[in-house]
Amino acid sequence: MKKSRRSTVYRLPPCPAYDIEDTESWLSDLAEEGLFLEKDGFLFGFASFRRGEGKQRRYRLEAAPQPTGLFSDQDRPDEEAEELSRLAGWEYIANRGDFYIFATDDPQAAELNTDPQVQALALEKVRRRQRQTLFPTFFWLVIYPLFSIKGSVLRSAIYLGAPIFLLGHLLILWSIFSPLREFFHLRKLSRRLQEGLPVDHHKDWKKSARRHFTAKGVFLTLLAVWIVLVLTAWQRDTDKVDTVSLVNFKEPVPFATMADLLPQGQFTLDDMGFSNEVTLRSSWLAPSFIEFGQVGTVKNDKKTVQGGINVEYFHTVSPLLARLLAKELQRYDRRLSHYEALSTPSAAELGVDSVTGYTAIFPTLVMVKGETVLKVSFYQTSPSYTMPLEEWAPIFAQSLNR
Template sequence: MAKTIYKLRPSDNWRIGEHESWFADMAAQGLFLKKMGIPFAKFVKGEPKKMRYRIEVNSGDGITPEQKQMYAESGWEYVTSYNLFHVFSSPEELQASELHTDPAEQAFTLEALDNKFTFNTIIMITSMLVLIGLQAAIWIPEETPTLAFVEATTINQLILTIVLLYSTYVTLQAAISIRKLRRNLIEGKPIDHHAPWKKRFRNQHIIGLLYTIIAALAASVPFIQLVKTDTQTLPETSPDLPIVRLADIENSPDYIPEEPTYFSDGVDWGNRYSFNWSPIAPLQYETSEHGLIPGEIQKYGEEYSSSLDTEVYQLQFPSLAEDLISDLIKKNHFRANKNDFIRTEHPELDILITYEEFKTKIVFAHKDNAVMYAAYYGNANTAVLIENTVEKIKLISE
């Protein structure tokens, strides 16, 4: 029984001359085409032999037994078909006459393929324009695009865009190539049956491999996020976590966490921290904490209580920090007056922005590749909040 060999095949069906040349080169190595598949072609191993291969294009009705018989009588044996392409072979020493001796006549056989690729191109470009319109409808009104990018909330749209862009490029290339081939045939220029294929074959598969890797990585992001994302009740102390704690801000021996008001899935949602991940910010924390100091009575007779919300990002690209802080301001304090956010210099930070109104104190800090946001409500002053933020940001800044 002859040995079967599978070879990665050229991906562009419409490059007729290159495929014919590839089949002939394989036969010269003792590999004879039996079937074309995706993405491999099936060969049968035998003694090396000089063979000629020709590809006939049909309108879509398939190759008929009568056509096979007619070509066989001319010295061309039917091998296999794929899509609209039908492959015939003939030993070189037989010197069989060409399937098409008139290039202009052969151009007519490519008309259906030309129309098909033109139609596909119109569909792909239309789909691409629709996608761009949908993306614009999402991104133009989006007031926090950097935050969405950092948190990878638009990764599905990115995957779809990559796939459709590449598919549109390939379809457009096919339509242009077939149109050019038909024009050449009409002008009397026959197909080059010995067209060089190795360089294009190598480049195509490098590009295809890179495209596949990028698409696979992008598609894996939501699954990685699902695995890595977690929410837990805040521990009593967390010296190794890069999060500011309410107990450190209050700095009172009487401070205690507030009793849970919403407890679900084993988590106290009033005192919890969430861990998230994205390719742009592999380390992300978000916390919400509420506490009180028993016996400390406020102006209107209520017991003193305070709260602290934080967000922490370790960025792959530190250049995103300024825009990320701008988006965090929009996200969390869109009703506040922008002029009330004060940017000041700090010897241990690259960016420090603060906001203060009554008991509300807010800090945005950036150092190297780390960004931290802390919003505190209570009696402690802003300087204490800054001090704790500086201490914690050192844990993740590089």
């Protein structure tokens, strides 16, 4: 028994929604093959077709006066426009993007719009809508993310990892390029119409189809890879794969800790139920990146220092990157309401390339030496003694010479 073919067939459009000529030519060619676009046949990037006997059917795209789509009140022409089209021998079929699609099987039916100048005016409405969407697109894809990370581009790149950061920005640029490409494509077509040149209803759409599918495939592949990378990084962070409790951590770190604050001091780690962890990461921009939180007490025969330190250590790929990162770290904290500049020993006195001191809830130093950046915040809770910054700053600065 012969197996019957499905009556409904789905196809991926070989061109973007704004390409009027390719869309019309593609739909007309499929009609000759026996595939006819169904009512409201465009959904979620696919087009649905009804099988039938092949015949000549003309399709025409008309610019919609208002935005169309699932959440639009203007997802089809008004009743008067549809009635006028029916009287002219044309039937409304579907909408796609900013365009309504009409079809006719009557070879004698006059064109819906024979005046290129009028078509150009209709396209201008679409182009104006496109201009209005360019800034919101740029805002949500560029400006808003920058506000979210408070301008900490380098810090975010190191935290997220270069592959996630760079691939994410590539996808953003791609997403911005798409509406720009649509805008300029419609501008080019509009100018042709204004010169009196008609739309090409028989364009060879196959020439650009391969390029369209390749670009779409590459974008979706990159998006899938980025999502996998983000989920993997999120899972590692959630599971604290790169984080070790200081109780179990015995490796030396390339900077001073609380145990180094007093000569011949005895250090005791305080179990606070939080902090007292070290996170070791690596990035293309910073081959060594360490987050270190320590709470405890160090004492010798004369003094007792109690409190905690929070350290961010970056060994970057270049001195320039280190300097830029240090400025970014300070700029990030400067937004805090508790920010207040502190007087510190000079960079020459500390033996570093640069040093900045400030209070952002706790006294903080940001130092740069060569390719290395060290940010340390030190808070003290000793009831009888507070170690001055002039004493603890050199200890952390000198540790960068290790």
